[in-house]
Amino acid sequence: MSRAVPEQARRLAAELDLRFARDVELATELNDAQRRLQRANDRLCSGLHPDGIAVIYGEHPAAVEVVTARNRSQVLDSPDPLRAVQRVHWTIHKASISYQDAAEHRRQLAAEVGELAGELIATLVAAGWSERDAREANIPNLIRAGG
Numbered sequence: 484m485s486r487a488v489p490e491q492a493r494r495l496a497a498e499l500d501l502r503f504a505r506d507v508e509l510a511t512e513l514n515d516a517q518r519r520l521q522r523a524n525d526r527l528c529s530g531l532h533p534d535g536i537a538v539i540y541g542e543h544p545a546a547v548e549v550v551t552a553r554n555r556s557q558v559l560d561s562p563d564p565l566r567a568v569q570r571v572h573w574t575i576h577k578a579s580i581s582y583q584d585a586a587e588h589r590r591q592l593a594a595e596v597g598e599l600a601g602e603l604i605a606t607l608v609a610a611g612w613s614e615r616d617a618r619e620a621n622i623p624n625l626i627r628a629g630g
Contacts, residue, residue, distance in 0.1 A: 488628035489610050495603040496625035502596050503622070509589040516582035523574040526557040526567070 561567040603625075607617035 486612060486616075487610060488625055489606060492603060492606045492610065493626055493628065495599055495606060496620075496622045499596065499599050499603065500622050500626060502592055502599065506589065506592055506596075509585050509592065512585040513582060513589070516578045516585060519578035520575060520582070523571050523578065526571050526574075528556045 558564055558567040558571055603620075604614065604617040607620060608614055612620075
């Protein structure tokens with residue numbers, strides 16, 4: 484990079500880089516919670532929905548047999564369905580809370596990133612960069628740049 488990068492810009496870029504890494508962690512947490520929700524839902528019932536088959540094939544006995552054979556409920560097939568439903572309930576509850584927490588942390592992080600990015604752009608513009616170049620600056624390059 485041929486332009487000077489002030490120490491303040493390098494510090495802000497490093498802060499942004501940390502926030503970007505945290506965003507990756509939060510995205511992973513969101514995906515994990517979503518997978519846990521999906522798995523819990525699948526324990527309740529998986530397969531083709533009978534109403535969908537009925538719309539396509541009507542109430543034909545062969546269609547009903549296919550739906551019955553392919554629809555499974557881990558909960559209803561368990562030796563203690565009530566206990567299985569309770570486990571699924573708490574799995575869904577915990578996964579929902581995890582998802583909401585990660586989403587809220589990600590929202591807060593987005594606000595921090597916006598503030599830091601604004602400061603970085605202002606710092607680079609004050610150092611003689613064009614606003615466009617400041618907005619398009621590569622964060623890892625800024626961190627490595629000399630003053």
